[in-house]
Amino acid sequence: MRVYRPEAGKLVLREEPVPEPQRGEVLVRVRATSLNYRDLLILDGDHFTTGPGNLVPVSDAAGDVVAVGDGVTRFAVGDRVLNAFHSHWIAGRLPDTLVGYGNGQDGWLTEYRTVSEQALVALPDSLTYEQGATLPCAAVTAWTSLDGVRPGDVVLTLGTGGVSLFALQLAKARGARVVATTSSAAKAAKLTELGADTVLDYVATPEWGKAVLDATGGRGADRIVEVGGPGTFAQSLIAAGTHHAEIALVGFVGRGGAAVDFMDLFRSGATVRKIWVGSREDTEDLVRWLEARPIEPVIDSVHPFERADAAVEHFRSRANLGKVVLTHA
Template identity: 70%
Template sequence: MLEPQRGEVLVRVRATSLNYRDLLILDGDHFTNGPGSLIPVSDAAGEIAAVGEGVTRFGVGDRVVNTFHANWIGGRLSAGKPCGVRERPGRLARGVPRRLRNALAALPESLTLHGGTPLGPEDVVLTLGTGGVSLFALQLAKAHGARVIASTSSAAKAAKLTGLGADTVIDYVGTPGWGQAVLDATGGRGADRIVEVGGPGTFAQSLVAAGTRYAEIGFVGFVGTGGVPIGFMDLFRSGATVRKTWVGSREDTEDLVWRLAVRPIGPVIDSVHPFGDADAAFRHFAGRGNFGKVVIAAL
């Protein structure tokens, strides 16, 4: 077994889930030097197998998750801070598993594997699709008592979204102008929070869904393609605040898992694949038919 050095811990990884950026990394299309130049996968859950000299935050057997930025402990991210942005797993660093120093947070028993203004029951949240981010956003929003409008292209997935608590589900294929459908569903008010995972393929309609109030559009991903150009006046008339939502610091992660320990939310798992069949997990995930997270586990 590897021996952790001073200030290090050795983690026995039990599970990892796939993210869209993993597909981009495999294709050499996400800050890489070409296909196969990096090892993908950027999240993992497991337990401490051994600790090095001087380690006080964790002990053998503790359940942990990794954080995304190796050295961003807390506070505001700035260009001059040595936060390990260039060491994000799958970018210039290998994907997990790898040597971990600061990049761990305790995992609450409720899990098996905010910037902006606070969210409240008076808010309307719009989620797009049925990927892991959108489903988790739906669950978090409902935990705060908010009304959720969700979009999907499948009747079967629409039923599952309703089962998770979505108040309104819109078929974005049958309703290409789904932004107006959000306005109609809210009496012209529009969504207060929009979890924007599509990027160029969905932003124009998200802007419509924001109405003319002071909605917040959180950019999380860019899985959508195509889309129409956005003009300055479109942005000006909307009154929306557009904010890039990035993976946070270790303190942000610890705050989230603490909240999940107090108010448990079970992750939506699409499928679990053994490590020896990881290629099947990637193929399934690349098909984009999943509802929730695709997990690779050490079964």
């Protein structure tokens, strides 16, 4: 089988034997994968890595079960599946030890992979492989970030990355009002098309936290899907107002930014909840919900498996608007 492993910062396509599923494992023929910010960090050697340096990259995949090991009961040959982001977090509280795809164990940029049957979720017929492959990291993160959001709540999303677009779509489908930020007019138009009620340009309006207050009659957002980190947190805190909003602490794509003022945090009464994608159960809940309330994942482009390098460079350029997907014909 063909499989990518990084060597000196480059993706190298290698030939390796197709693995045999052991007891409790299935063999997945990968049909599609998608890229996330973390995959770039790992390729650049800039992310917490617990395994050897040349692990197969990429955390998200969808495919077919093509063989099963002894004792497998959850899946059969022919089943369509996607992976849960965390192979060892089934449900409940976050386990003490997590082993990430690409930074602690081999990931999914391969034609075949054996995996515990417990680490997979059934892919419904309503979703293509490409759509299914967009879900494990970005969509599940958006889903858990929005936990408890009620109709009428104001949700603030930042930028047009994978997590933020899913957060916008899921928040709208839950009946929330969405304020979204971005850095270009073209992307602003897409956010409006996807249902954003208010769109702010965070470059033209660096004090966008105040603009969120203005857009919400001074109240601010109820839920903030905070993907910007150091570059955005101080403004997010202003956008939170003083009514005990919840900030889902997701990521750190933003650079620079002001230091967080303790008194601003104190006054806001905001709860800060760290997100770690979600469990298999969260993934199953999301997939079940999507069957009842279909939303179409925003896919920017689909690249052949053989051109993974081009897909990575396109994603790295941030010219994409939506998920960058690879198909494994």
